[in-house]
Amino acid sequence: MLAMIAMLTSGSSMIRWLHTDRHWTQEQLKQGDYFVLYYLLSIVTPIFFVAFSLHCFIFAMLIAGFSSQSMICRAVTALWLVAYAVNVGTILMEAMWKYATSLNHAG
Numbered sequence: 699m700l701a702m703i704a705m706l707t708s709g710s711s712m713i714r715w716l717h718t719d720r721h722w723t724q725e726q727l728k729q730g731d732y733f734v735l736y737y738l739l740s741i742v743t744p745i746f747f748v749a750f751s752l753h754c755f756i757f758a759m760l761i762a763g764f765s766s767q768s769m770i771c772r773a774v775t776a777l778w779l780v781a782y783a784v785n786v787g788t789i790l791m792e793a794m795w796k797y798a799t800s801l802n803h804a805g
Contacts, residue, residue, distance in 0.1 A: 759775070764776075
């Protein structure tokens with residue numbers, strides 16, 4: 699119950715923060731300067747570090763799985779690696795498809 703209340707409270711405060719941040723961003727964009735570069739860096743940098751740490755974790759799991767003496771552990775790691783590669787490939791193909799269709803509609 700407490701976790702649900704905390705989640706609702708944090709969600710409503712996040713929505714309020716996003717609304718305030720949107721107005722502040724629009725005001726800053728009207729002024730010009732180098733704000734756009736810093737704003738984009740503030741979005742891209744955390745995404746980069748999260749993706750980098752996720753891939754380091756995946757690499758560590760692969761090393762641990764393939765270093766194991768158990769054949770079952772190696773097989774599960776190989777299946778997990780194949781599933782991960784298929785998921786990443788699907789995401790990339792979907793992104794490329796959306797990009798290609800947006801080019802067709804723009805031209």
